[in-house]
Amino acid sequence: MSESIRHSLTIPPELAGQRLDQVLAELLSRYSRTRIKEWIDTGGVLVNGARLRPKDKVLGGERVEVDAQWPDAVAMTPEPIALERVYEDSHVLVIDKPVGLVVHPGAGNAAGTLQNALLHFDPGLSRLPRAGIVHRLDKDTSGLMVVARTVEAHTALARAIEAREVERKYEAVCAGVMTGGGTVTAPIGRHPVDRVRMAIRADGREAVTHYRVLQRFRGHTHVRLKLETGRTHQIRVHLAHIGYPLVGDRVYGGRLTLPRGATAALIEVLRGFRRQALHAARLAFEHPATGEPVVCEAPLPADMRLLLQALALDARDASRT
Structure with missing residues (x-):
């Protein structure tokens, strides 16, 4: 069953002139502005007995009645799938997601x-939207994700991500040898033809990715990346855009490239690496209940360690010839 949300309140005079959704997001801070906007749009909010639009300005002194539903958004079967828990308490859960695990159901992924x-x-x-998931990783990206376990934590974490207050750092292996680190600021939007892909678009949403070199090999680079924004496929699109696509990225990576004279072992590893070489290695945020810092780190998975080892051995062997 959905949870009923009921509130009665009066808009303070000092908030006069602001949008209704902004005012309610401030007065009902346990809920996200997106959720409040949905309630306004669907008639769950009455101002002096009348329906208004989210963008309508308030005068101050109005009586607001909220009678809405917190959706039982998760109508699916629980499954005993093992989770690598890095941090947990009654408010939040941080997991290390393995490669191949889809975050939430979609076309072709109704379960598992x-x-x-x-x-x-x-x-x-089950009381929370998407079972408390507030951000996502691609199916074939491994690493850290934070999950909210209460309504209050869900709202706080969603707002922290929107305000860029959650630190997210990744490690990746890309094709090509970078000369140094930098920042990519190209906006990202849906591809105009292939709706499964994202693309750099002048009318896209702001996207900012910082990157620095950890190790260079003969034809590849091990990099660390920090996200300011969290657009779909952001790292994959940005690195491909600057000419350094991720190893194994079948959507944005293009054809497999091999260093001249690559060893048989490296060729085997590169050809067998069939997912984007991307791992969410560090996640840091302010605890939504205590305000204390939570910092989590996850080591590289075995396949990326093997890839880096093969690249290092190839570079060593080449230096000896």
Whole structure:
């Protein structure tokens, strides 16, 4: 069953002139502005007995009645899928997502997702949108994700991500030898023809990725990346845009490139690496209940360690000839 949300309040005079959704987001801070806007749009909010639009300005002194539903957004089967828990308490959960695990159901993935696993781990997450998931990783990207376990934590974490207050750092292996680090600021939007892909577009949403070199090889680079924004496929699109696509990226990576005279072992590893070489290595945020810093790190998965080892051995062997 959905949870009923009911509030009665009076808009303070000092908030006069502001948008209704802004005012309610401030007065009802446990809920996100997106959720409040949905309630206004669907008639769950009455101002002096009348429906208004989210963008309508308030005068101050109006009586507001909220009678809405917190959706039981998760109508799916819990599944006993193992989760690598890096941090947990009654408010939040941080997991190290393995390669191949889809975050939430979609076309072709009705079951076997992180969302199914979370519902098995904590049935109470069925009260929250997407079982508390507030951000996502691609199916074939490994690493850290934070999950909210309460309404308050969900709202706080969603706002922190929107305000760029959650630190997200990744490690990746890309094709090509970078000369140094830098920042990519190209905006990202949906590809105009292939709707599965994202693309650099002048009318896209702001996207900012910082990168620095960790190690160079003969034809590849091991990099660390920090996201300011979290657009779909952002790192993959940005690195491909500057000419350094991720190893194994079948969507944005193009054809496999091999260093001249690559060893048989390296060729085998590169040809067998069939997912983007990207790992969410570090996640840091302010705890939504205590305000204390939470810092989590996850080591590289075995396939990326093997890839880096093969690149290092190839570089060593080449230096000896």
